[in-house]
Amino acid sequence: MKLILTTEVSGLGAPGDIVEVKDGYGRNYLIPRGFAIRWTRGAESQVASLKKARAAREIRDLGSAKEVAGQLGALKVRLKTRAGESGRLFGSITTGDIADAVKAAGGPQLDRRRIEIGNAIKSVGTHKVSVRLHPEVAATLDVEVVAG
Template sequence: MKLILTNEVSGLGTPGDVVEVKDGYGRNYLIPRGYAMRWTRGAEKQIETIRKARDAREIRDLGTAKEVAGQLGALRVRLTTRAGESGRLFGSITTGDIAEAVKAAGGPILDRRRIEIVNPIKSVGSHRVTVRLHPEVAAGIDVEVVAG
């Protein structure tokens, strides 16, 4: 099945890429979640618009990405949320919460879709998350979650 990606899919491509995937993966996962749309001649004309939007959001070059990674490495991010007696959170910390906390801590504005949480953050304490700033640059952020 030939698809045009509308969002970044890890291991597959970036918005505007035309990819060939198995029918079930495209029909049952990528298209319903809005990560891709079917490739047609009419849809191919939209590729340029998707790429322009992606370029506007992306960090321009490798040097800038490394500079932002340095800023993030020196940043202390602290999130206050509700938690039970044992330190377990009511809910979990999302990528949107982390993006807002980074901005509030004086860091750069991050796209929440670039933040990767390997294990869900569901307890108080210190957690490490990764931010994909550029295809070649990833920055780690230490997030401290405290009960409030």
């Protein structure tokens, strides 16, 4: 199935990319959630203009993405949450929680969809989190989870 992505999908592509995916993945996941639309010749011409605008924006944003990555590297992020006596959390830390904690720590406003947590954060301690700021720039952020 040939689709045009409308939002960034991790591991698949960026908005405006034309991708070939399995029928079930496209029909049951990407299209209903608004992540993609069906490919047509008319939509392909719109994709060309989207890509041109995105390319101009990315060139301009590469320098600022590197600057934000430097800010995130120097930032100390602490999250207070409820935990049991053994250090296991009641629930888990989400990307939205991390985005809010970065903002509260004086960092830049981050889109929660660009934050990638390797393994679910379900315990107290320091955890590494990746933030995709640009297709060429990813920052690693240390998040300290404390019982509160």
